[in-house]
Amino acid sequence: MQIKILLSGDGGQGIQTIAEVISRAAFEKGLTVSFIPNYGLEQRGGVSLAFIKIGDQEIVYPKFSNPDILLIMSDQSRQRVLEYISKSKKIIDIKDYNFYLQEKKINSKNYNIFFLGFLTKMLEKEKIYLAEEIFLALEKKLSSKPNWEENKKAFALGLSFNF
Amino acid sequence: MQNNKKQFLTGHEVVVQAALDAGAESMFGYPITPTCEILSGWFESGKKCLQTEDEIAAGFGVCGAVLAGEKSFTASSGPGHILLQDSFSMAEAMRLPVVLIVGQRGGPSSGTVIYSQQEVILACFGGNGEGMRLVYSPSNLSELYLLTRRAFNEAWKYRYPAIVLTDGYTLKIRQNVDFDQFKKIENIPPISLIPENKIVHWPNIYTAEEELNIVLENTKNDFENIAKEIVSFESKEIEDAEILLIAHGIVGAVTKIAVEELRKQNIKVGLFRPITLRPFPKQELDKICGWKKIKKIVVVESSFGQLARIVRDQLAPEIDASFDYLQKPGLGIEPEEVIEFVKNIKI
Incomplete structure (x- = not known):
């Protein structure tokens, strides 16, 4: 078993934060996991990518060109991952969810956590995790920080989204 | 750390742990991606750490520390790796056991901060003259740990400077690492290269070309003799x-x-x-x-x-x-x- 997840967005959107939560939860569960961040010099405004592999076998090489799940969180990152789009099995693109994000009045600061909830549901369906396992890792990482309530709400909305 | 069977670590954390386990006492460095977190990780360990004004000073700082009998190291990449060749050449000339961790990034010049294998020739042959050095290339995090330990041990045992040549992917990846297998590695203790309370004249410059030639020949012969114990x-x-x-x-x-x-x-x-x-x-x-x-x-x-x-x-x-x-x-x-x-x- 192995699942490959590529997360993409703008620097500052929190791509690395959710990548860390997903991979930490996999490690805590005893799975084999590799997570490699990929971004340029920019602290903000550049494209930020995270390559994650989760499985039960040793992982030799952290990158891949054919993700099982590809998350696109911005226009700029959509351009950056163009070559991955045709090779991805499932694509979650923010442009398809804008209506929902606005309807539910989710703050753009919490979009990453909404998509984490969304991804969690997918990964639960793939029998990789239970939702509680990812939530626990998220709680560990963010519960002492400001906006925890908003993040919790965004996670729940992502998790309950009917896709 | 070694009591737990598996840890979820980055390459940076593995290097810091290996240097600590090797008995390193100090690090001199100037931050450059993808090796910054080795410097910050070492700083957090509470051991002696100096952020110098550039890599030239960092490299000579390490030379000074090992001359004083202390295991010491630095880490760098790309343009910083170039600046370190100055001090590394002196380490080759004087056979100082300095250790350098190189995280290869793309080049030439600043290139990318991410990854390449474009610093091989620089790492192996970047000095002026024809000095001898040890260069290790790890393929995963376990090997990164093991070869960092070996770099310290073999540098001090054979008295040649050593480079662990890794890359941005290997340093930035976070992965399951099992330290149990490395429990048995023993450290070669550092030795005082200059006897205390003695004035020693230890040149790295020679007046006559014949004089230098003898040193070069000896260094090369020694290197060839130990090679069979080191090659892997x-x-x-x-x-x-x-x-x-x-x-x-x-x-x-x-x-x-x-x-x-x-x-x-x-x-x-x-x-x-x-x-x-x-x-x-x-x-x-x-x-x-x-x-x-x-x-x-x-x-x-x-x-x-x-x-x-x-x-x-x-x-x-x-x-x-x-x-x-x-x-x-x-x-x-x-x-x-x-x-x-x-x-x-x-x-």
Whole structure:
């Protein structure tokens, strides 16, 4: 078993934060996991990518060109991952969810956590995790920080989204 | 840390842990991606740490510390790696056991901060004159730990400067690491290179060319004598191989997977992965290639042929296998690309 997840967005959107939560939860569960961040010099405004592999076998090489799940969180990152789009099995693109994000009045600061909830549901369906396992890792990482309530709400909305 | 069976660590954290376990007392450094977190991680460990004004000062700081009998190291990349060659040349001249961790990034100049295998020639032969140094190329996090420990041990045992040549992927990756297997490694203790309370004249400049020539010859002879104790490599499926893939570091690990897959498809391919790039496992490679069966040597690397230059230079001239190259400078290489390349080779 192995699942490959590529997360993409703008620097500052929190791509690395959710990548860390997903991979930490996999490690805590005893799975084999590799997570490699990929971004340029920019602290903000550049494209930020995270390559994650989760499985039960040793992982030799952290990158891949054919993700099982590809998350696109911005226009700029959509351009950056163009070559991955045709090779991805499932694509979650923010442009398809804008209506929902606005309807539910989710703050753009919490979009990453909404998509984490969304991804969690997918990964639960793939029998990789239970939702509680990812939530626990998220709680560990963010519960002492400001906006925890908003993040919790965004996670729940992502998790309950009917896709 | 070593009590727990598995940890979820980055390459940076592995290097810091290995340096601590090796008995390093100090680090001098100037931050540069992808090695910044080695410096910040070392700082957090509470050991002696100095952020210098640049890599030139960092390298000479390490030289000073080892002269005083202390295990010390630095870490850098790309343009910083160039600046460190100045002090590293002095370490070669005086045979100082300095240790340098290089995280290769793309080049030339600032290039990318991410990944490449483009600092091989610089790491192996970047000094002025013809000094001798040890260069190790780890293919995964366990090996990164092991080779960092070896770099400290062998630098102090044989008195040559040592480089652990890794890359941005290997340092930035976060992965499961099992330290249990390394519990038995023993440290070579540091020695005081200058006796206390004694005035020692220890030159690294010579008045007469004959004088220097003797030192150069001795250094080279010593290096050749210890080489057999240091050279390491991994080989796989070489017994009946017709095509031999040569790759190092993380690309070596990728190539190994490709070999396993190609064997399932009945393609007679083998792997040779040098773990020490200097000294290079020349005799072992000659032996493998000397078997009549090897018809083609393919060097796979994330550069325009830096490993290939070393292989061609080291390989015995009577070996007549032809060469082919899979080169992706500054880019990672996936197993599928190696498989595709090999399947299209005509012998």
